[in-house]
Amino acid sequence: MKCILCERFSLSHICTPCQEKFLTPSLYKRKINNTQVYTFYQYSEIKDLLYTKHSDLGYYIYRLLAQKSFGEFARSFALEREDEIFASIAIDDAPKSGYSHTAILNEALKSDHIKVLRNILRDESGVSYAGKSKAFRLLNPRKFSLKPFAHKELILVDDIITTGLTFSAAIKKVEQEGKEVAFCLALADVRSNKNDKGYK
Ligand SMILES: [Zn+2]
Numbered sequence: 001m002k003c004i005l006c007e008r009f010s011l012s013h014i015c016t017p018c019q020e021k022f023l024t025p026s027l028y029k030r031k032i033n034n035t036q037v038y039t040f041y042q043y044s045e046i047k048d049l050l051y052t053k054h055s056d057l058g059y060y061i062y063r064l065l066a067q068k069s070f071g072e073f074a075r076s077f078a079l080e081r082e083d084e085i086f087a088s089i090a091i092d093d094a095p096k097s098g099y100s101h102t103a104i105l106n107e108a109l110k111s112d113h114i115k116v117l118r119n120i121l122r123d124e125s126g127v128s129y130a131g132k133s134k135a136f137r138l139l140n141p142r143k144f145s146l147k148p149f150a151h152k153e154l155i156l157v158d159d160i161i162t163t164g165l166t167f168s169a170a171i172k173k174v175e176q177e178g179k180e181v182a183f184c185l186a187l188a189d190v191r192s193n194k195n196d197k198g199y200k
Contacts, residue, residue, distance in 0.1 A: 004057070013060050022046075025069040028192040032164045033171050035181050039161060039189040040069035046188055050160070054097045062104045062159075065187060070108035070157075073185070079113050086182055087115050087151035091158045091170050092123045105187060106157045114155065120147045121156075121170060134163045142169040146177055156184040161191070 002008065003015035005022060014023070025040035043050075046065065052058040079086075090106035103118065110116045125143040129136075142165070156170055171181050 013057065014064065023065065023068050025072065028189055030189060030192065032167045032184065035171050035184060037161065037167060037184040037186065039186045039192055041188040042192050043160060043188040043190040053101060059099050062101055066105045066108035069187060070105050070185065074109040074111040074114055077111060077113055085113055085115050085151065086153050086155050087117050087149060088155040088157055089117050089120045091121055091156060091166060093119060094122065101159045102157055105159060115151065117149055120149055137163055137165050142166055144170055144173040146173055153180050153182045156181055158186045161186045161189045
């Protein structure tokens with residue numbers, strides 16, 4: 001087959017040189033409600049790839065991006081106490097068009113210190129934010145429901161941050177239930193730029 005980025009012959013949809021050139025993640029940071037949010041790409045860098053989201057190719061692309069970013073993050077994730085385990089919860093991981101984008105990202109976190117939980121946090125509002133303004137989003141807030149789980153500390157996972165309102169509502173919901181959000185992870189932040197790079 002051909003690489004979808006450079007059109008050279010490749011054994012996968014994106015050839016290894018293009019993966020290295022375009023998909024090597026960085027780490028960007030931003031705070032929402034005093035909670036640290038880490039993202040791996042600037043939205044503009046991977047925008048064209050994310051447009052494939054609602055196709056079979058999108059499934060492959062999300063899996064690849066998840067491995068490169070969330071997977072790598074989880075493998076290097078170390079906690080001070082060896083027996084400490086964080087739960088990771090994806091925002092609204094009900095499958096749409098055959099699979100859930102946030103579930104794919106969340107699955108890639110599975111590791112010694114991260115227990116991946118599924119179908120915990122659901123948006124019951126029925127409203128789609130895609131392409132909508134901040135005013136619309138403020139007028140139509142998320143209505144999250146949270147299923148019970150045992151872990152106290154958790155990681156929240158989403159695919160793209162735009163206004164931050166979704167993470168903000170999710171953090172509030174989780175905290176109302178007496179849980180602690182250690183940090184949030186997303187694939188890309190629409191607002192991130194080079195100055196946001198770094199860990200702490
Ligand atoms: Zn290529």
